[in-house]
Amino acid sequence: MTKTADHDAAVLYGYFRSSAAYRVRIALNLKGVVVAQRYVHLRDGEQNLEAYRWINPAGSVPFWREGDFDLAQSLAIIEYLDETHPEPPLLPRDPRARAIVREMAYAVACDIHPLGNLRILKRLTELGIDEIERARWSKQWIEQGFVAIEARLSQTPGPFAYGDQPTLADLCIVPQVFNARRFDADLAPFERIRQIEAEAMKLDAFVAAEPGRQPDAE
Amino acid sequence: MTKTADHDAAVLYGYFRSSAAYRVRIALNLKGVVVAQRYVHLRDGEQNLEAYRWINPAGSVPFWREGDFDLAQSLAIIEYLDETHPEPPLLPRDPRARAIVREMAYAVACDIHPLGNLRILKRLTELGIDEIERARWSKQWIEQGFVAIEARLSQTPGPFAYGDQPTLADLCIVPQVFNARRFDADLAPFERIRQIEAEAMKLDAFVAAEPGRQPDAE
Structure with a gap:
């Protein structure tokens, strides 16, 4: 494995059930990069504790900290x-193939995931939306988003989202499938997914990143 | 300007008020790439017409079509x-600088924009959320997202989001400011934004991309 940067001092702040943190865990495992991992219990509100806000004012996870460099957004x-540890690459080389991989990643990260976030479900609760409607809400955006992704997947080589190696698209899709099961979404129509x-x-890289296998799992 | 690809046959499907399409228009203008533009009236539901679904089954805009290659997701x-027309670059060269630009772009594209989308506001209406609460909803996510972006901007060189040239971050932030004004968000605390x-x-590239200057503007 080509190592072009060391992340000896790096810390990843995550939460076992955060599907955005889950994506980063898979990437680290695929790249063979070992960093310290700390856990912020979102459901218990630890992201609002002063101690965490001091580290990350936005209170989000995942959050990367490496000396005086820090970074949010999975x-x-x-x-x-991927740029500092190019092997194995998470994007194909061809510009059109890269674009299609990114399209699928963003279909998850922009069109599905933000809508089922804990902060959104909390806000819906405050607005008087009951549990049944909240579950329907999450399910709806997952299923609608998966329709678009499955349509794209009908044009790409398998068995992964784009060919025989995992890419950024798979790193987004697999954690979203985990969430889809939690919200009881119907996965039957999504054969390629x-x-x-x-x-x-x-692959161990995906298995080891599963929420249930994290030290902070309930 | 270095031209590494021609997009003579390319068509961009957009909508004047879509802030995601607005991002793409700025990119095209900055790169000096001229493509045919077609307009899909989202508020009139043209994205659901069979004629458009035949082109883009997901019904989203912006949508790029170039011969047999098509692409969703702004x-x-x-x-x-940016990869096919590298000049001027929309990402800095240094990996950490690139990462910070991406962080700000995703802070808009994943944490703010998806929540104020037309389909979400429609769904909230169906759930019995009234106009005042819907406006509050949009405003809340914009202001919360801008807090995180403004915090990051306090660490980056100006006058753009990262230095003296526009990057992917500016392409996301500027259209989001346009939306923020529509939803009456308080921009006073966000000096850098x-x-x-x-x-x-x-810059002409930004001005010419403004919603009000598009042929489909109302």
């Missing part, structure tokens, strides 16, 4: 890792 | 343009 962290998950689960 | 389109907008408005 995709920014992953692309930074299910195939990606099955393929990913053959 | 950031994927912009990064594709307002400075970016003022700086951007000195």
Whole structure:
């Protein structure tokens, strides 16, 4: 493995159930990069504690800290890792192939994931939306987003989202499938998405990143 | 200007008020890339017409079509343009600087923009959330997101989001400021964000991309 940067002093702040943190864990595992991991219990509100706000004023996870350099946003962290540890690459070389991988990653990160976030579900609760409607809300955006991704996947080589190696797209899709199961979304129509998950689960990098295997898992 | 690819056959499907399409228009203008533009009236539901679904089954804008290659997701389109037309670059060279630019772009594209989308506001209406609460909803996520971005901007060189040339971050921030004004968000606390907008408005590439200047503007 080509190592072009050391992250000896790096710390990743995460939460077992955060699917954005889950993406970064997979990237670290695929790259063979070991960093210290700390856990911020989102459901218990630890992101609002002064001690964490001092580290990350926005209170979000995942959050990367490396000396005086820090970074929020899972995709920014992953692309930074990909540029500083190019092997194995998380994006294909061809510009059109890269674009399609990014399209699928953003379809998860911009069109699905933000809508099912804990802060959104909390806000819906405050607005008087009951648990059944909140579950329907999450399910709806997942299923709608998966329709677009599955349509794209019908044009790409498998068994991963783009060819025989995992890319940024798989790093976003697999954690979103985990969330889809939590919200009881119907995965039956999404054959290629299910195939990606099955393929990913053959790799230690994905298995070790699963929420249930994290030290802070309940 | 270095031209490494021609997009003679390319068509951009957009909507004057879509802030994601607005990002792509700025990128095209900065790169000096001229493509055919078609307009899909989202508020009139043209994205659901069979004719458009045949082109883009997901019904989203912006949508890029170039022969048999097509692409959804504004950031994927912009990064594709940046890779095929490298000048002027929309990302700095240094990996940490690139990461910070991406962090700010994603702070808009993942944490703010998806929550104020037309489809979300429609869904909230169906759930019985009234106009006042819907406006509060949009405003809240914009202001909360801008707090995180402004904090980051306190550490970066100006007058743009990262230095003296516009980057991917500015392409996301400026259209989001336009939306912030529509939703009456309080911009007073966000000095650097307002400075970016003022700086951007000195450039034809940003001015020509404004919603009000598009042929489909109302």
